[in-house]
Amino acid sequence: MSKKLKESAKVQFARQLKRYRETFDLTQKYLAKSSGITLTYISVIEKGDSSVGLDILEKLANFFGVEYYEMGNPNFPVPSFDALPQKTKRAIAQLEKEKLAAAAKAAQKKAEDKKDGKPGRAKQLHTLIANGFFDQAQTAKNTFKALHPNIPEADYAAYTVEIGKITNTLSSGKFEKLLDKLEPIKGSTAVRFIRKGVDKIAAFHTKL
Structure with missing residues (x-):
């Protein structure tokens, strides 16, 4: 009898x-930034591909204001926001502030584009497909760059x-x-998109 x-x-x-x-409501990127653990490692942990040493476990536990043995216990309740350390509360508050600012900025740009008669996101993406942009695997970040070439990459955090x-x-x-969705390449968390029918073996090696 199998178990x-x-x-x-x-x-x-x-x-x-x-x-x-x-x-x-934390992204992997923001948790990494706030806890002092690399984004790649956070991603690997959440995929279940890596054992977690006590030093990393302690960093995560400290961020959420619990003991390391509580962090690893699925029966232990996640603390409320009020129970979090002040540093963590500030980090979460800052993230919310950035999200609101980015949403406001995006809404303003959308309104300006509409006023100027520019096509919406879907039409712009269809144009990219028609022009062969997705004949190679592309991330959403690459796509954003193609749609907004005048926005410097240093400002991309405001457009998450x-x-x-x-x-x-x-x-x-x-x-x-129209598009196939590909898994992230090793060391990345970004999924990629490629036009259906394109050679997937070649696409797998396409750089971000």
């Missing part, structure tokens, strides 16, 4: 970390919401029938 395989500790902790992170919307748009509706 159900037990999940590895790595997979269980991956789910645990994601639960903590999503409770406070818009870049996220590009990912959502390319992943659904008519675009889902």
Whole structure:
């Protein structure tokens, strides 16, 4: 009689970390920045591909204001916002401030584009497909760059919401029938999109 395989500790902790992170609406990037752990490592942990040493576990636990053994316990409740350390509260508040500022900036630009008669996001993306942009694998960030060549990359942090919307748009509706969605390349968390029918082996090696 076969027994159900037990999940590895790595997979269980991956789910645990994601639960903590999503409770406070934190991106992997912002958690990495605020906790002092690299984005690549946060991503690998949440995929269940890496064991977590005590030093990393302690950093994560300190960020959320719990003990290291509580952080690893799925039966221990995620702390409320009020119970978080002041430093963590400030980090979350700053993230919310950045999100609101980015949303306001994007809304203003959308209104200006509409006033100037510029096409919306979907029409612009269809134009990129028609022009062969997606004949090579492209990330949402690359796509944003193609749509807004005058915006310096140093300012992209203010447009994370818009870049996220590009990912959502390319992943659904008519675009889902036109484009294939590829897994991130090693060391990255960004999915990529490529026109259906293009050689996927060559596309796999396309740089970000």
